[in-house]
Amino acid sequence: MKPAPFSIMIPETVEEAVACIAEQGEDARVIAGGQSLMAMLNMRLTEPKMLVDVSRLAELHKLEIGPEGLTVGASVTQAEVFHHADLARHMPIIREALAHVGHIQTRNRGTVCGSLCHADPSAEMPLLLATLGGTVTLQSASGSRTLSASEFQTGLLETARRQDELCVSAHFPSLPASAKWGFREISRRDGDFAIVAMACVADKGVVRLGVGGVSDAPTVEEWDRLAPADIPDALNRLAWKMGGNDDIHASARYRRELVRRIGKTLIEEVLA
């Protein structure tokens, strides 16, 4: 479990980082916390020639939490967000979800933006981005663009980020004061990848449910005035729409059942 040879570039500015990944193309990988990438490098699942380490870029160390929501730069760790004094007040749902992201040790290194870019279908941060309707800002030599979660999240371990783009920040909008929310995750052990993770937000008669771990990317469904009696059918429809995959931890059916059962409990709790 030793990685193949690679060079590492530690840029001093975002401009430099962006120039480097543009020049290297497919051969470059951006590394921030390395909590997924290092393991993949060690197993030689990926053999980039160049690692561009953005973890020390002060420009990307922006962390703003306020009434508008959370804006997090690419070098901000999950732990820094988790321990931010204003998180519980403005973005309690993020705090709840972050507690399920890996373990204390991995959160000390892992970044929120890194998790979004890695796009593991079970990961909590992509799920929250999708459920809250957040955005991701990508920068390249030719400028920057901001994509909505649904534009950004294209599939299993895949995003709309182009090879020459660097994810510089993400924004998670806060919920209206009137909104109610809930988060539930089923995993084999504490801190494991979610078998199913769900975030639910309800406001002004609209129920929005984000589901991770079942489909290839977070799936968000919205219902206008969801009567309690209609919840089982609505969730069954969603479950079948997502399908789900078998793996050694759980069957596809089990995943769909969790959507039906835990989803129902979650929605009912949020609406209560």
Add this chain to the structure above:
Amino acid sequence: MSETREPLVGQTILRTEDQTLLRGKATFMDDIPIAKGTLHAAFLRSPHAHARIISIDASAALAMKGVHAVVTGEDIRPYTKPLIVGFKNPLDYRGIALDKVRYVGEPVAIVCATDRYRAEDALKHIKVEYEVLDAVVDPVKACAEDAPVLHEAAGSNRVSHRVFNHGDADGALETSKHKTEITIRYPRNSVTPMETYGIVADYKPDTGGYDVTSNFQGPFSVHTVMAIALKIPSAKLRHKSPPNSGGSFGSKLTMFPYIVVLCVASRLAGRPVKWIEDRLEHHAASSVAPGRVTRIEAAYEDDGTVTALRMEHYDDHGAHLRAPMPAPIYRMHGLSTNCYTIPNVKVTNNIVLTNKCPTGAVRGFGGPQLYFAIERVMNKIAKELGMDPLALMEKNLIPAGSFPYRAPAGALIDSGDYQQVVKDSVEQGRLDWLRERRAKARAEGKLYGIGFAAAVEPSQSNMGYISTLKTREEREKAGPKDGAVASCTISVDALGSVTVVGDSTPQGQGHQTALAQIVADELGLAFSDITVNLETDTQKDNWSIAAGNYSCRFSPASTSAAKTAAERVRVKMTKVAGRFLNVPEEDIEFTDGMIRSKSNPDNALEFRRVGGLAHWSPSSLPDGMDPGIREVAYWNAPELTPTTANDEINTSLAYGFAFDFCGVEIDPDTGVVKVDHYVTAHDCGTILNPGLAKGQIRGSFANAIGAALYEEFVYKEDGTFLSGTMADYLIPTAAEAVDPVMVDTVAIPSPFTRLGAKGIAEGNQYTTPVCLANAVADALDYEDVTMPLTPSKVFEWINGGEEMPPPADIEKAEERLTVDYSGDALRGIGETFVPAPPAKVWETLLDPAEMARLIPGCKELDKHAEDHFTGTLRMGVGAVRGTFEADIRLKNMKKPESVEIAGTLDGALGVSRGTGWVVLEEAEGGTTVKYRYEIHLSGTIASVGGRLLSGAAKLLINQFFRALVARAAPDSAPRKGLLGKIRSKFGGKQ
């Protein structure tokens, strides 16, 4: 022993080992300095479960910078003989593949390079050509006539078949009014240590021998196996162990095949060779406990008296037998009736080879498998009789006062009071309260169950038990094997300092602490006066074939040897002191660092002065006494006799007792089994150090929670290995390991060990998995409880049958791309619409230039024939990228209707073999492309990517068909709309 102070044995004394460990000062295997020029090894491993090796070409690897040698099985062959096991057989196993590979992860070649990075770089430049063969992973199926045979020389995968009759179980079952049966499947699991295997091997041209430092937990009888395999006198195989261990739990007994191949690699490379096993290697190719299928039948009477057991075991040993395998099943043979007075037992042992990692020692060593079967059938009998399971167990428990008790299969169970242990447990563990709790939970509609389990806990294995698998005639020919020799050496130096050297090769248990307690008591010294060194060096230490760390041998055996050696030191020093004190030897006591007259305590000498005399003034010693003080004790127990003519065997020396009960609650919505209340009791005889004993209980319990709820090495039916990482093979962490209620109960000393101690380290491996299984069976009223109790599986038991169907207006499931990875292969089925006529689609599909554009990551395909293409492609999902050689063959072409596409992708990340069946049907405005495919994945990508495999396959198939649409009908519709349609059919986001 000193009469003026409490003996140290029996007290909780903090472990001396922990000062080093907790300060980060330990020297583990990888910390040991190595000689300049030492090469680092990396193993090329088989991606296939079963294949013939056609050729190996290492020339490109050898040409790489820093690579000194590439060693294959054929290179090893001239310097070795096959590694022997406990019975005659034609298997040729030398630690590395020779003509065939037989499991995923089997070593195929060793690269020796100046560092590990370079060694691993070179792996992918070794070209191996394989002929893939069918694999078999189920031990019962492996015995079928038409099963693929792993070792042709053996003729069958069933390499040993023995039937044992103790009493008349067949007769009892025939005539019994009541009988029952149950089939259990015990999964493949292990107890994974933090520290993996590590070896430095160095060929010594001067002696023709090898010096090895490794964290092998022997030397054990396996040292002999290695020396024979290396064709050298055993004295020339020097083995040393590092000062500290990062754990083993048995796994490090089976690293010896690696020692053998690395010895030869060192000889061929001309330098010492070092190898530290990585986690992927450890999971795929170190050692696991044998999985087992057991059909167990029982005969019983109206009152619950069990009169007979009959069981047939299919013990799954993976691809090779490695000494001391198949020991686990024979280690338990004498205990085939567990703690019960069942007079008749018949046992059929099938030792079976399958295309999986070979087996080895794992904490519990055969006990978990056997007791799972016995305790499940006892539970079933109780249920059939409507009896309380505990009442049934008590009805059959060996009565107090009948020890030593000779069990029908030969175990001489030395001591115990099982009834008292149960009584203490029921009281302290509050069984009445637990029953009320269950009643209350059930009244609230909850799924709540109570389970019980009991086990005789064997310790110190009889070195002769493995001979039980030979027939009587074979045994008579081979000569007797029995006993279990333990040794200890104690020296007193010129300043009176005491050093103890033992043969227990500890793996973290605290042996240094316990031995210091024993020796300090015997010599009247302080705990801190005793220095214990348990590193081993086979050329300098005293040891015998039982030496090492396994099967709870420390508490009965190593302590007895230490006690004996300490007594000899005491006897010698008593004689020396007697002369100076002028008192008879009976009047002398050792206390508080003094050797004094009991009748006149002022008449005393310091211990260190007496010790010093033996060195500084030999002339002062009694006539005929040797100078110096260094006493070696070899200790053996006469009760460990050879297997009898009737195959009865006293498999172990001392037998403790473990009894557990528990309450579990199961969440009907998630299938999660929550351990609500757990009670465990152990009689391990004399408790040497309660702190160490509790540590063993907690550790074994945590392991057992892992076995019951989380751990399994998963293989697909085609032999693909799926549990490569710690994200796939789940072990309990601090969050999952609850603390059990530990019962304060009897400690009945073994009459057969010097201190009365019996083992305790494995008890919960025996009781806890089946105790939890019995509780789950009780909660769900479900019989076929198999471990691990994963939520997904338990959910099926609760909510079997059909799930809620999809709503009528949603697309039918079969119309979408669905992927199923529950069988032997990854299978998918789907369809897509292409707005182009079938002829056009056909053309696109079968033209190599066009097909190259369809296959993700493929630039070009070479056409060798109408139906045969090859090419290189670089494909992947997300950051995961690999380069693969593609070989595609088209079969059963019916233009323009259907075609079968068979292909192989081969690369460093793994190998996949697949077939796709494609049918084109004309539809309005275009063609409906229906397809199904079957993919066998193997190698790294399957073993580490399991969680995402189905999704990744779906993604790549999607890419293929998206490209097909784009190529076959470039202008037919706006690109976005088309993609949207296909994506929705594939169940992706809108």
